[in-house]
Amino acid sequence: MTVTSYTERPGHKIDEADGLSVPWSRPSPKRKGVSARAVSVVTILVVLALWALSARLQLVSPVFLPSPVAVWNKFITVARDGFVDATLLQHAVASLGRVFAALVAAILIGVPVGLAIGISTIGRGIFDPLLEFLRPIPPLAYLPLVIIWFGIGEPSKILVIAIAMLAPVALSTASGVRGVSQERINAARSLGATQRQVVRHVILPSALPAILTGLRIALGAGWSTLVAAELVAATRGLGFMIQSAAQFLVTDVVVMGILVIAAIAFVLEFTLRRIERVLVPWAGRE
Amino acid sequence: MPHLVLDLHLVLDPHLVLDKVSIHYDGQAEPAVERVSIDVAKGDFVVLVGRSGCGKTSLLNVAAGLVAPARGTASINGKPITAPGSDRAVVFQNDALFPWLTARENVAFALRLRGVRPAERARRADELLALVKLTDAGDKRIWELSGGMRQRVGLARALAAEPEFLLLDEPLGALDALTRERMQTTLLDLWTASDVGVLMVTHGIEEALVLATRIVVLAPGPGRVVRSFEPGFSRRYASGEAIRTIKADPAFAAARGELTDAIFEGEAA
Numbered sequence: 001m002t003v004t005s006y007t008e009r010p011g012h013k014i015d016e017a018d019g020l021s022v023p024w025s026r027p028s029p030k031r032k033g034v035s036a037r038a039v040s041v042v043t044i045l046v047v048l049a050l051w052a053l054s055a056r057l058q059l060v061s062p063v064f065l066p067s068p069v070a071v072w073n074k075f076i077t078v079a080r081d082g083f084v085d086a087t088l089l090q091h092a093v094a095s096l097g098r099v100f101a102a103l104v105a106a107i108l109i110g111v112p113v114g115l116a117i118g119i120s121t122i123g124r125g126i127f128d129p130l131l132e133f134l135r136p137i138p139p140l141a142y143l144p145l146v147i148i149w150f151g152i153g154e155p156s157k158i159l160v161i162a163i164a165m166l167a168p169v170a171l172s173t174a175s176g177v178r179g180v181s182q183e184r185i186n187a188a189r190s191l192g193a194t195q196r197q198v199v200r201h202v203i204l205p206s207a208l209p210a211i212l213t214g215l216r217i218a219l220g221a222g223w224s225t226l227v228a229a230e231l232v233a234a235t236r237g238l239g240f241m242i243q244s245a246a247q248f249l250v251t252d253v254v255v256m257g258i259l260v261i262a263a264i265a266f267v268l269e270f271t272l273r274r275i276e277r278v279l280v281p282w283a284g285r286e
Numbered sequence: 287m288p289h290l291v292l293d294l295h296l297v298l299d300p301h302l303v304l305d306k307v308s309i310h311y312d313g314q315a316e317p318a319v320e321r322v323s324i325d326v327a328k329g330d331f332v333v334l335v336g337r338s339g340c341g342k343t344s345l346l347n348v349a350a351g352l353v354a355p356a357r358g359t360a361s362i363n364g365k366p367i368t369a370p371g372s373d374r375a376v377v378f379q380n381d382a383l384f385p386w387l388t389a390r391e392n393v394a395f396a397l398r399l400r401g402v403r404p405a406e407r408a409r410r411a412d413e414l415l416a417l418v419k420l421t422d423a424g425d426k427r428i429w430e431l432s433g434g435m436r437q438r439v440g441l442a443r444a445l446a447a448e449p450e451f452l453l454l455d456e457p458l459g460a461l462d463a464l465t466r467e468r469m470q471t472t473l474l475d476l477w478t479a480s481d482v483g484v485l486m487v488t489h490g491i492e493e494a495l496v497l498a499t500r501i502v503v504l505a506p507g508p509g510r511v512v513r514s515f516e517p518g519f520s521r522r523y524a525s526g527e528a529i530r531t532i533k534a535d536p537a538f539a540a541a542r543g544e545l546t547d548a549i550f551e552g553e554a555a
Contacts, residue, residue: 181382183378183380183382184382184384186350186352186370186376186378186382187376187378187382187383187443188395188399189352189369189370190350190351190352190370190371190372190374190375190376190444190447190453191372191375191395191396191399191443191444191446191447192371192372192396192399192400192447193399194399197399201384201395201398201399202384205384205386206386208386280386281427282385282386282427282428282429285385285429
């Protein structure tokens with residue numbers, strides 16, 4: 001075995017380049033062929049194909065694993081005729097309504113709490129332990145307590161989602177506030193800003209990118225607690241739909257519901273990223 | 287009544303005064319600054335120079351009301367300085383502009399704080415932008431501006447507060463040499479036109495000579511005043527002499543030598 005030195009790698013001899021050019025500083029041509037996106041598309045197609053194949057060969061009973069075609073057909077029927085007294089759109093609207101109501105509540109409480117944590121030591125002392133306590137508890141754990149306290153109505157469902165959203169909103173806001181440059185605050189004060197004006201005109205806008213990131217995380221967290229929130233006494237909602245279907249072993253509706261939840265989550269994430277780009281175009285440019 | 291005359295003098299003739307100021311930071315054995323007195327009158331351009339650690343920025347922060355002196359007093363027009371105020375607008379080395387606002391909105395910031403109507407503050411901001419030679423940049427976002435343009439916006443923003451004094455903390459420190467030279471004349475033009483009192487911190491020896499009516503040389507360990515110059519070149523610029531002619535004057539070179547010696551005096555070779 002021969003050891004090849006770096007300068008003499010086969011096919012890469014420096015001497016072959018013209019005298020002035022420096023081969024290793026040339027902009028390397030973009031690697032040909034593969035982009036991450038193409039790989040992702042192939043992956044999805046492969047998973048779909050495996051799914052279709054195992055359904056086709058009946059490796060698993062159709063009761064447990066319906067074929068992609070069956071799921072698609074179910075999507076069409078439920079969208080048109082509905083499932084448990086509501087169309088797919090009505091289920092989705094019910095779920096989205098809860099998640100957005102919860103988001104509004106989480107913003108109204110979480111942003112001021114985050115400001116308090118970021119601005120004042122006392123605020124941090126009060127809210128930090130509470131949030132750290134709340135954050136790791138899974139929604140299914142506090143769901144019974146919420147029901148005992150607030151009943152089985154709509155407010156309980158919104159509350160369960162809002163609790164899951166609170167910590168990401170508040171903690172992101174707090175970290176955004178703590179990241180505000182002292183020079184900016186000093187500049188505003190020397191231009192005559194009062195404490196309140198500093199918060200309103202400097203700290204809030206400075207923290208806005210972080211707050212929006214928090215909202216994005218919160219929306220993801222809230223959306224993923226949806227099924228838990230719709231576990232009890234719901235008559236509409238994607239989570240409710242999946243659970244009812246599961247009780248009757250209508251697996252194709254379960255799978256379809258999961259895919260719809262995933263698709264909506266994807267669209268929400270995408271939309272929020274677009275909103276971020278419009279609202280805080282300066283983020284990452286300072 | 288001589289008393290009344292004295293009071294009137296203070297009202298009519300604004301002064302920013304640091305009187306035997308000592309600054310002591312928590313956790314440091316030595317004071318950062320010891321017994322420094324500086325008097326800036328309206329129309330003065332006082333420049334603080336000195337080696338690193340001489341406390342020049344600390345002194346500026348005391349004047350701004352951002353740092354409280356351990357001993358001694360800071361006062362403006364006879365009133366003690368306890369907090370930042372728009373009578374002493376600060377321009378920082380890193381522009382500290384607000385990226386969520388356009389250049390015009392940045393300039394208008396102080397007016398917005400005071401509740402001036404949008405149309406009026408846009409008009410005033412455009413005037414100030416023209417004054418700093420940025421007429422067409424009003425709608426630009428901060429990240430679209432070069433370093434020099436940003437500092438011009440920063441200056442215009444400070445002037446919008448209609449301060450009696452401008453506090454400049456190495457405002458040209460981050461700029462390239464050519465931009466800095468251009469900014470020096472801009473600063474002089476603004477100072478001549480507005481008649482504010484300026485207290486400025488800089489590392490640039492030539493910059494200090496060009497701009498200052500008075501240069502205060504500080505030495506570190508702890509920060510104290512070692513010398514004071516009155517170079518007079520900025521007055522010559524104000525009365526119409528070109529900046530190139532001034533810099534070419536042998537007197538300028540001599541002053542530069544003298545100032546350099548004063549700054550590095552007592553430093554271990």
